[in-house]
Amino acid sequence: MGLTSNKVLMVAIVLAALLFLGTVWLWPRLARQNWRAVSGRVGLLLGTQLALFAAVGLATNQAFGFYASWADLFGQETGQGVVVDHMAEGGNSPVQVVSASRVIGASSSLPQMAGQVQKVNIIGRTTHIATPAFVYLPPEYFQPQNRARRFPVSVVLTGYPGTAQALVDKLHYPSTAQQLAKSGKMQPMILVMMRPTVAPPRDTECVDIPGGPQTETFFAKDLRDSVTAHYRVDKTPASWGIVGDSTGGYCALKIAMHHPKAYAAAAGLSPYYRAPLDPTTGDLFRGNKNLQNRADLFWDLKHLTAPETSLLVTSSRVGEHNYKDTLKFIKSVQGTNVTRISSIILPSGGHNFNTWQREIPPMLQWMSERLVAH
Structure with a gap:
């Protein structure tokens, strides 16, 4: 799926929403002070923030048309x-x-x-x-x-x-x-x-x-x-x-x-x-x-x-x-x-x-x- 595809944007939004709900649901279970609980909290927070940033970035690109493709985004466009x-x-x-x-x-x-x-x-x-x-x-x-x-x-x-x-x-x-x-x-x-x-x-x-x-x-x-x-x-x-x-x-x-x-x-x-x-x-x-x-x-x-x-x-x-x-x-x-x-x-x-x-x-x-x- 292309960078400007509506499907990619919807996947990013759904993923961000699921990670947010998952963080709220699992947070009480990760309240302990051991390394596994701390690692879980860090992972959930990092994953949620990355998903949110991705959704916002894709939506912004959709609105303003900064990049036309994944190759354009990563500087690989040579055409x-x-x-x-x-x-x-x-x-x-x-x-x-x-x-x-x-x-x-x-x-x-x-x-x-x-x-x-x-x-x-x-x-x-x-x-x-x-x-x-x-x-x-x-x-x-x-x-x-x-x-x-x-x-x-x-x-x-x-x-x-x-x-x-x-x-x-x-x-x-x-x-x-x-x-x-x-x-x-x-x-x-x-x-x-x-x-x-x-x-x-x-x-x-x-x-x-x-x-x-x-x-x-x-x-x-x-x-x-x-x-x-x-x-x-x-x-x-x-x-x-x-x-x-x-x-x-x-x-x-x-x-x-x-x-x-x-x-x-x-x-x-x-x-x-x-x-x-x-x-x-x-x-x-x-x-x-x-x-x-x-x-x-x-x-x-x-x-x-x-x-x-x-x-x-x-x-x-x-x-x-x-x-x-x-x-x-x-x-x-x-x-x-x-x-x-x-x-x-x-x-x-x-x-x-x-x-x-x-x-x-x-x-x-x-x-x-x-x-x-x-």
């Missing part, structure tokens, strides 16, 4: 990361479809009725970055009358460490987009769902690291080129948006601000506005002060030409640490008179999936209104 692209020019597609599945909660398994979620590998021609992703294709994509139609695209990024799978089955992006389009609240849209961490386990903060992964270039150029080469989408920025939560939210805002000719709109759910430097990131800038400044969105707004793009930021008055910075960011963008800014401010809500699930439907509607279909 992702920065690789050298050995394909010749004009060779295989830069998007390799691994599998296809139905949309969770859909009443039909037919793609033309319910859409489809494809698990893919995306390969960057210039950055030589390869990373897995999930692509949601709406029902309209498969309908005969839409063979010549090109669809708008939203790139959807997780936080760090995050898993792309969580965007599908925890935050429910495909099913939410399908329901909103069905009810006429947004246009049919392709979603490209992935981690911003394209060189795991390192947190690159979507920076072009000197001598390291060129993550910003991957999202600004290679990802768009790869998706455009494989799917019926338009390459113009008016058809492209980017969104993310937490680290992904920071990446989305930064990439749209730095590359308005790549993305017409960006949304940051609970974003921050400066790239951190910590053990997970390492030295991102190699002493280059200009690169470090450009990774600060407040510095960008003050010193660079304001980009002609639309931005959406979210926060909560109670529960989010980014609330004051978000208000400051909104005010700074308003001062440019060029970049357009919108916001979703909840009365309360923490930095978690539950909060983002409340923000995703209105965010997708906002994004849909700013992208053009051809």
